[in-house]
Amino acid sequence: MDSFDVVVIGSGPGGYVAAIRCAQLGMKTAIIEKYSVKGGTCLNVGCIPSKALLDSSHHYESAVKDFDEHGIDISGDVKVNIKNMMKRKSQVVEQTTKGIDFLMDKNNITSFEGVGSFKDKTHIEIKNDKETVEIEAKHSIIATGSKPSTLPFIEIDKERxxxxxxxxxxxxxxxxxxxxxxxxxxxxxxxxxxxxxxxxxxxxxxxxxxxxxxxxxxxxxxxxxxxxxxxxxxxxxxxxxxxxxxxxxxxxxxxxxxxxxxxxxxxxxxxGRKPYTKGLGLDNVGIDTNDKGQIPVDEKRKTSVDNIYAIGDVVEGAMLAHKAEEEGSMVAEILAGQKPHIDYNLIPGVVYTWPEVASVGKTEEQLKEDKVEYKSGQFPMRALGRSRASGDLDGFVKILTDKETDEVLGVHMVGARAADLIAEAVTAMEFRASAEDIARMSHAHPTYAEAVKEAAMAATGDRAIHV
Missing domain, CATH: 3.50.50.60 (FAD/NAD(P)-binding domain)
Known part of the structure; x- marks a missing residue:
């Protein structure tokens, strides 16, 4: 029977990151994935394919609606080839999932295909169509993710x-x-x-x-x-x-x-989505799920069983790939005797529509509910030279700060490349920056990021320059 320091069940962003970090820290590591390809929902039927289609459809819309304005003449009708669009999406997914296999090999992580189920706290049975094997795990990390929810009266036929x-x-x-x-x-x-x-x-x-x-x-x-x-x-x-x-x-x-x-x-x-725990054999180790189907964990993501941890969509908190990744790294480092931490208030949320929507920290409604005295500074994207040059005029950046200390409490934006811009806000808040700190930083011109600086200037006392 093969024995491992750590066995990770699930190869989505939380699971494969946890496995890689464990291996980097010198632990003999295995990963179990029930499907023939790794990457979980995010890489196969979530984040990556949806962004591929968002980009492809954006190109088509630009060709139809915007090219003429930019002085680009297209003779004849512009048509969608949905089969080619889906083919490209599949190629992007395939390239990405193959990258996970490469990383597993690079880090000497043993991969098992099949459904991993606990026989007891240190033994896991892996079943697939061909065989059943059993392995031993000193520690286990559950990273089985989630699946789409429905309403009780709706029958999903997967066709219409x-x-x-x-x-x-x-x-x-x-x-x-x-x-x-x-x-x-x-x-x-x-x-x-x-x-x-x-x-x-x-x-x-x-x-x-x-x-x-x-x-x-x-x-x-x-x-x-x-x-x-x-x-x-x-x-x-x-x-x-x-x-x-x-x-x-x-x-x-x-x-x-x-x-x-x-x-x-x-x-x-x-x-919405719901945690996926089917087939794990949680009853065999005495782990119960709560009324939301989540596995209860402590602040270190440890379950009620001392050597079994759980991360990502299967536990409390936002169902986000990057949240799962952070938890995967954290658990690996805890197992290595380190003392990592995650500030869950600083996990950004993004909507990849166009314009994009991104947010981190407290919303204005939350601050009001918590009776926190705050200041707000807002700047419209259409006031930027970069926005006018690209034609992306919709949206704004809003910064919320503590009224007394000027510490940034929340940043909320709608606009072009907001998904990337939000990282500036996360960085600032991680170091407990004030709006004045952001306002004093030099931002390259012309960029969308200037809206962050201008919103910070507005939050410090109506100092925004370009409105």
Whole structure:
């Protein structure tokens, strides 16, 4: 029987990063993945393929709508070849997942294919179609991630009533797509198909889209999406989804309680994700899940069993690939006797629509609820020379600071390259910078990042220069 210092179950961003860090720190490491390819949801049916389609569809939309304005003449019709678009997406995914295999070999990590299940706290059984093997683990890290949630009355048929997994591999462009859920995944994928010519309707139960982010971001993104002719129905409670042939009929109650009906050829159910623990054999080691299906852990991500840890989507906190990565590294370093930490307040959130939406720290609503006295500085993207040059005028940067100390408490932005810009805010907040610190930093001109400087100047006392 093979024995290992650490066995990681799951090869998504949390799992493979944990395995690599364990190996770097001198531990004999193994990783178990039930599928034939590594990378988990993020690399195979999540982050990477969705961003590939977002980029491809953005290129198409630019060619159709913007090239003429930039002095680029295209003779003849510009057409979408959905099969080639999906082929490129698959190639991007394949290149990325092969990269994980390379990293496993480079770091001398033993890979097992199959479902890993605990026989007891130190023995794991691995089953696949060909064989069953058993290995011994001094420590284990559960990194099995999550899968799409649904509503109890919706039957996902994976053909017309679909999740984020199926919509990433359609062989046709829908005529009308109804998206149930106005969160990150629904809006990103809805925008992909809207760019390609689909009539898109988003139905959201809450009174605004991206309801967990700052209200100003929700308002701005909704305004932009409506300008792009995405139909958004907030405060709508979906009560039935039925398929009749190639048509899907969705019924919902609006905010006044009146029943409304939507018809589409595809319905994307995007109401969040739930932890995936099936087949782990948690009962065999006495680990219970909570009412959300999560594995309870302490601040070190240790479960109720002293040598078993859990990270990523399967535990509490934001279901984000980069959060899982940080936890993977942290657990590896804890096992090596180090003392790492994660500031969960500084895990950024991003929506990869265009314009992008990014956020870190406290929202204005949270500060009000916590009765924290704060200042706010905001700067519009359209006031930047860089934005005018590129034509990306929508959005803003908002910085929230402590009223007394000027420490930055939250940064919220909508705009071109916001997903990259948010790292500046995370860096500043990690070092407990004040708005004055950011305002005094020289930012290259012309850049989108100048909006961060200007928002900081606004937060320190209405000092923004270009508004």
């Amino acid at each position: 009533i679909i999740t984020s997994t199926e919509i990433l591999s359609l062989n046709e462009i829908p005529k009308h797509l109804v998206v149930i859920g106005g969160g990150v995944i629904g809006l990103e994928l809805g925008q992909v198909y809207k760019r390609l010519g689909t009539d898109v309707t988003v139905i959201e139960y809450m009174d605004r889209i991206i309801p967990t982010m700052d209200k100003a971001q929700s308002k701005e993104l909704q305004k932009v999406l409506k300008k792009q002719k995405v139909k958004i129905k907030t405060s709508h409670k979906v009560k039935s989804v039925e398929r009749k042939g190639n048509e899907v009929i969705i019924k919902a109650d609006d905010k006044k309680g009146k029943e409304v009906e939507f018809k589409a050829d595809y319905c994307l159910v995007s109401v």
